[in-house]
Amino acid sequence: MTDSIELEAPPSLPKVFARAVASSRGRNGKGPLPDLQVVRRGVAIDPSQLADYDHVCGFTLRDEVPSTYLHNLVFPLQVSLFADKRYPYPLVGSVHLDNTLTQHRPVLIGEQLDLSTHATNARPHKRGVQVDVVSRAHVGDELVWEGLATYLYRGQRIDGNLPERPQELRGPREVSERDTSGELRGVQDEAPDGPGMVWRLPGNLGRRFAAVSGDVNPIHMNSVTAKAMGFPTTIVHGMWSQARMLGAIENRLPAAYRAEMSFRKAVLIPGTVRLVARERPGAWQLALRENRRSTVLVRGEVSPIS
Template sequence: MKTVELPGSPSLPKVFARAVASSRGRDGKGGLPDLQVVRRGVPIDTGALADYDHVCGYALRDAVPATYLHNLVFPLQVTLFADKSYPYPLVGSVHLDNTLTQHRPVRIGEELDLATWATNARPHKRGVQVDVVSRAHVGDELVWEGLATYLYRGQRVDGSVSEQPAGADAVDGPGMVWRLPANLGRRFAAVSGDVNPIHLNSITAKAMGFPTTIVHGMWSQARMLAAIENRLPAAFVAMASFRRPVLIPGTVRFVARRQGSDWVLALRDNSKGTVLVRGEVSPIS
């Protein structure tokens, strides 16, 4: 596998601009590249972490939230998407699902070796879906893994669309009501580096087929986990399925229930009850 090693954190606005500018002409031909993007010796910036915790609702602790580690690998993902060998366009892509595996808590003061690559391009009824795998090591120890599934609308890949497994209904009932301000997308972009304009500007969001500005999926997963962080085990798998866009401004209802040793989570539109995000958390024994 070819490796691109980053000496530091890239300027995400510049990498985003390069990926967007090169979106035209990316037609999926040639398949996914045998390429990984890595960055070694990455420290935890305590100031940046505190800002992130504030936006997402986490308490300030010595342990780093699992979703913040996605923040650290996200520049590697965008670098991968911007590489000329990557066959799918960033413009119009949609984050469908996100699974985080925390093998143990990462502590402030530890340095991480990060890696990201893409695999498993397969048909979807609306295009092509691709899994982007990310891993974080402390020395030789694997401490965290991420699996982000992205949909590239209108693209094609050989194969037939597999029947989607019937998912369990999202949990419902009383929960916490959160009022999401219009500037939430800009606030999360400032702490995550994800400057995709569908989260920042309603005009651009409408041009991409959304009714208005939408919340980052990773904010939704982070906020849901933050709400139960004092009940999470030290090692767990957390899954989020982004069912519908979370529009801002708006009001949502967060529901969490225990099922044995697992948590089932849902983010719903508060007035309609529509499921926006479905989540699960399972301990690793």
């Protein structure tokens, strides 16, 4: 039978982060994922907090809530799950690999939400163990939103076969580049390229997004901590990248859609990036690229659902 942690109010994320980090050393990945969900009911959207988030992420002010903001609301539940002593993997050194958001219909300011989060599908990865964290938002009995975040726990081990590596087409040449773990890899990538929107990212972007999201992971705010974790400097939150990319095509999004993002390389700040968006039959193909070298940082696809 599934155990539940019921949150009456949003937790203090700095305190929960500190607890999860402090207990990371004792988490060795042994044992299965707990049959545990974290729940918070009757969540109201604060219009002023939403407005601050929209400003940082490039969304327009409107009655419809961006799908990425709903990830903001479930993120405290995710961190509470990671901090629970039954969760076997350490927060320190974890990497957000992929994030898929499914908006079944627009959520409006004024609607109250019941939120839940649980972890599932621990499986091998060539650099450790990857786990899916599933989050859902209901209005009454109606499922209105789902999130699937895949995290990599580097250096952990689990029984099972490694998945086959897909062939990724980048274009006319194959390149070698460093992935978010700092290791060299040869990749080909089918992400769109060409002219696009150029964004100059300021050095304080991580702190600004932390203020509106609650994600106070120091690799996004402090270059010393980022370097200690293997990055050359401070890096942007993956969820800022996904939000900013969706915000750029906000007026072209259908009412119900699935937005899949793969975080390929760390987005360093300060820096300059380019969003390339191409409308294909039935979907938008997106790529966030380092502007000068055109390296793919984030690969995305947005498709309508019925």
